[in-house]
Amino acid sequence: MTLKKMVLFLASAAVSFQAFAAGDPESTLREAMQEAVTVANASAGGRALADKLQPLLERRVCFESMTRRAIGPGWREFSPAQQAEATRLFTKLIIRSYSNKFTPGEEPEVKYLKGSSQGPDKIEIPTSMLYKGSRYSIVYRMENRGKWLITDILVEGVSLIANYRAQFNELFKRGGVNAVMDSLKKSVADT
Amino acid sequence: MRIFCLLACASVLLLGGCAGKGRVTEGEQPAPTGKGAQAASDGKAAAGASDDDWDDVAEVKVSDPIEPVNRGVFWFNHQLYRYVAKPFSAAYRFVFPDIVRRGIGNAYDNVRFPVRFVNHTLQGRLDRTAQETGRFVVNTTAGVGGLMKPADKIPALADVPKADTGQTFAKWGVPHGPYLVFPVLGPTSCRDLVGTAGDTALNPVAWLGFLFGGAGWTTAVSAPSGAHGVPDQMDRYDAATKDSLDPYIAARTSYIQYREAQKKK
Numbered sequence: 186m187t188l189k190k191m192v193l194f195l196a197s198a199a200v201s202f203q204a205f206a207a208g209d210p211e212s213t214l215r216e217a218m219q220e221a222v223t224v225a226n227a228s229a230g231g232r233a234l235a236d237k238l239q240p241l242l243e244r245r246v247c248f249e250s251m252t253r254r255a256i257g258p259g260w261r262e263f264s265p266a267q268q269a270e271a272t273r274l275f276t277k278l279i280i281r282s283y284s285n286k287f288t289p290g291e292e293p294e295v296k297y298l299k300g301s302s303q304g305p306d307k308i309e310i311p312t313s314m315l316y317k318g319s320r321y322s323i324v325y326r327m328e329n330r331g332k333w334l335i336t337d338i339l340v341e342g343v344s345l346i347a348n349y350r351a352q353f354n355e356l357f358k359r360g361g362v363n364a365v366m367d368s369l370k371k372s373v374a375d376t
Numbered sequence: 377m378r379i380f381c382l383l384a385c386a387s388v389l390l391l392g393g394c395a396g397k398g399r400v401t402e403g404e405q406p407a408p409t410g411k412g413a414q415a416a417s418d419g420k421a422a423a424g425a426s427d428d429d430w431d432d433v434a435e436v437k438v439s440d441p442i443e444p445v446n447r448g449v450f451w452f453n454h455q456l457y458r459y460v461a462k463p464f465s466a467a468y469r470f471v472f473p474d475i476v477r478r479g480i481g482n483a484y485d486n487v488r489f490p491v492r493f494v495n496h497t498l499q500g501r502l503d504r505t506a507q508e509t510g511r512f513v514v515n516t517t518a519g520v521g522g523l524m525k526p527a528d529k530i531p532a533l534a535d536v537p538k539a540d541t542g543q544t545f546a547k548w549g550v551p552h553g554p555y556l557v558f559p560v561l562g563p564t565s566c567r568d569l570v571g572t573a574g575d576t577a578l579n580p581v582a583w584l585g586f587l588f589g590g591a592g593w594t595t596a597v598s599a600p601s602g603a604h605g606v607p608d609q610m611d612r613y614d615a616a617t618k619d620s621l622d623p624y625i626a627a628r629t630s631y632i633q634y635r636e637a638q639k640k641k
Contacts, residue, residue, distance in 0.1 A: 257435075282619035313535075318474055319608075340615070342637020343630045351436050351629040352621040368621045376619055 210308050210333040211297055214325055217245040217335070218295060225287040235284035239276075242283070247334040248276040254336075255349040256365060259357040267362060274369040279345070281376040291317055306330075436629045439554050446557040450624050453562060457613060465607040477607070479523040484581075486515050486522025491578040495539035499547050507536045537641035541578070542571025546639040555628055562613075563631040 220241050228234040242248075252275040253260050253268075263271060294315040300308045306329035314321045326337040337346045356364045440446060469477070489512040496504040511527040518526045527533040545567050546552075553566030564572065576582050613627070620626035 278619060285618070318478060319611075339637075341634055342640075343616070343633045347436055347633060348616075348626055348629045349621070352625045354435075355622060355625055372619065372621055 208333060210327045210329070211300060211310055213245070213333040214310055214327065214335070215297065217241075218293075220245075222293065225284075226289055226292075228289060230284070230287060230289050232281070232284075234287060234289075235277075235281045238284055239280050242280055243276070245335055246279075247328065247330060247336050248272060248279070250328070250334075250336050251275065251279070251346060255346050256353045256357070257350050259353070259362070259365065262362050267366060271366065271369060274366075274373050275349075277373050278369065278376060281373075288317065308333075436632050438628060438632050439552070440628065441554050442556075446555065447624050449557040449559055450627065452559060453557070454623070456560065457610065461606055461610055465610045469607055481608075482515070482519070482525055483522045486512065486519070486525075487580050488575075488578075490580060491541070491575050492539045494578055495541055495544045498544045499539060501539075504536055504539070507533055508539075511536060538638070540571060540638075541574030542568035542635070543638050543641075544574075545571055546635065552632070552635070555632070562609075563627055565632075565635075568635065 221238060224237050224241060225234060228237055249272050252272040255275065256263070256271065260268065296313040298311040298313065300310040302308055303326070308327050310325045310327065312323050312325065314323050322341055324339040325335055326339070327333050328336050337344055339345070353365055356368050360367075472480075489508065492508045493505055493512075496502075496508055510530075511525075511533045514527040514530065514533065515522045515525050518524075542565075550567050552568070555563065555565050556569065557563050616627050616630035617623035
């Protein structure tokens with residue numbers, strides 16, 4: 186075996202190993218949902234639920250990527266400390282918003298549909314969720330970053346990240362980094 | 377040199393966790409824009425090009441030439457929702473149990489069958505026209521005038537996407553035109569406004585006005601439908617604007633994305 190072939194073999198073996206180690210995205214999503222519902226049902230809801238969900242969601246959701254994509258090209262103008270603070274605040278905002286959607290005791294009925302690959306390490310998993318008598322179409326965008334992580338959620342076609350991006354864009358145009366940071370701080374304080 | 381590239385790629389794949397940030401790959405997402413999109417189309421995107429991965433999010437484009445006016449109406453609607461519609465919604469939910477509310481909603485939805493029938497046909501989806509007809513027959517008979525939806529239990533008739541006139545225009549390639557916010561009714565676009573007129577003309581509840589020669593009939597029959605829809609509208613409004621940084625932009629972006637998603641169904 187030539188050196189070139191050996192390296193190609195090792196590289197493909199590394200890719201396969203990584204895919205194996207990352208697991209299956211749908212199973213990862215099912216586990217994440219089940220964990221969240223279990224925690225929500227054992228909690229009285231509100232701020233306490235958000236605090237309990239935070240460590241769990243931080244393992245399953247890539248908040249750093251979500252924040253960067255939501256803020257968009259203006260991210261380059263943030264200092265590393267501002268990027269870290271923006272990520273911390275945006276994470277809190279999303280988790281509190283997510284926690285408020287739960288009603289303790291209500292069990293969502295989720296139907297997982299066939300995922301569609303969006304590239305070598307990206308997938309969209311559509312679901313149909315029946316919650317409190319209403320049916321919702323929810324698509325989870327996931328990426329393999331050593332393990333499968335959620336990077337966006339689309340409810341009835343509305344992308345969480347695209348929605349925040351439109352708002353951050355306006356803020357950035359008006360007042361740059363400071364306007365974005367101030368607005369994030371205010372929203373987290375009001376939530 | 378290529379050997380080093382391969383090794384570098386393999387190590388990035390193995391080590392790339394969340395903190396390792398993302399990559400830009402050609403054709404991953406719809407309508408990427410800006411620098412990253414250019415890099416991807418040039419084939420220059422590289423593993424670890426984290427600074428560009430915001431282009432994975434398609435930006436929502438919308439024409440809003442009368443934004444100051446729209447913002448004014450949005451503010452008015454927000455006060456109306458807060459002080460009138462929300463208390464009404466809470467009272468309505470208290471008076472009518474869930475099962476009754478769902479029954480009323482189902483019945484009004486069933487009556488709107490011609491809107492879906494005509495639009496599926498205009499969109500060339502005769503399979504869905506047939507499914508809608510089947511749903512109407514099953515729900516009207518076995519579902520006691522549409523109060524229940526037994527068709528949902530029949531796999532061949534369940535999960536038929538809804539169709540409306542604005543969606544038909546969208547599928548024909550008609551653009552949104554300017555975004556508009558109407559008092560009470562909320563957000564729409566020029567295209568969807570004309571679409572709503574079409575839906576009204578196709579709605580049997582509106583036909584009562586023509587048949588009996590007065591708008592009073594239409595109002596009398598459609599008022600409970602409007603009242604019934606308020607709690608759900610409040611839920612949708614809250615979902616779009618709660619926890620937002622700018623509720624006006626959040627509602628506008630949600631509306632455009634929602635309609636785009638319906639166009640693709």
